[in-house]
Amino acid sequence: MTYQVRRDFVGYGRNTPDPRWPNGARIAVNFVMNYEEGSEPSIADGDGFTETGLTEAHGRNQVANGRDLAAEGMFEYGSRVGFWRLMRLFQERNLPLTVFGCAQALERNPEAAAAIRGSGFDMCSHGWRWIKHWELGEAEEREHIRRAIASFQSTIGTRPEGWYCRYGPSENTRRLLAEAGGFLYDSDYYGEELPFWVTVAGSGHLVVPYSLTHNDTKFAAGVATSEQWFSFVRDGFDMLYEEGATQPKMMSVGLHMRLIGHPARAAGLARLLDHMMARKDVWICRRIDIARHWIATHPYPGRGLNED
């Protein structure tokens, strides 16, 4: 199987396709809860260091000689506390959610896995572990993908139909996903605002691009208060909503349990949800719904976006 990641600076350009969202929606909004806690690098799992990413420990230069118990606890807050708060905010509004799930993390919290199973939310694989896929050799990455699929079968009861690596894929990831089979899409791209097709080994492969801009990781990059985050993401939504009157849009909003799951930040998420719900012609949906809609209404045309 062959696939070469090529650079494309043109994309859809000026004339974006009409997504023809259900009920004439101007915008499809997909919220993503990243479930990573329990699969991050840790001394106990033999990684040789304690991960601090997207916690209050990050950037404090507390280089622990051995386990960083503070950072471990900040991760555990995500699955113990933040998870349930985010579930509540969506479920009490009857809103859907997509879970980017790291397989090993879900194995370590059966109660959370059961709650997801019973929620109707869709699962997208976030890898076997919350690690950097571009550091894996090909055989090792193939094994991670295999384990990620098998693990979901036992924790969630179904295999994942979507894939998203931590931060970025390797050059092999997309080809290995096609080789594994059963994936409707991946989200390992940031350079477009609508789904698009690429050709992998002669077949169509759908990319549903993701965003690190409309994301609570902004709290680890200068945004300090729930109000700042709310107004930042609300401005993005309002601009897309306005443009969506003539060119309908898609918006992904990324969330992390150990980050926006804290009450002082979750308040901004609650305001954002209420702001969106007060608008007409907004399709708040799962990621799998976007992928299935695109496959049904914009089937693979025999070549990928901007391929010769």
Ligand SMILES: [Zn+2]
């Ligand atoms: Zn993530």
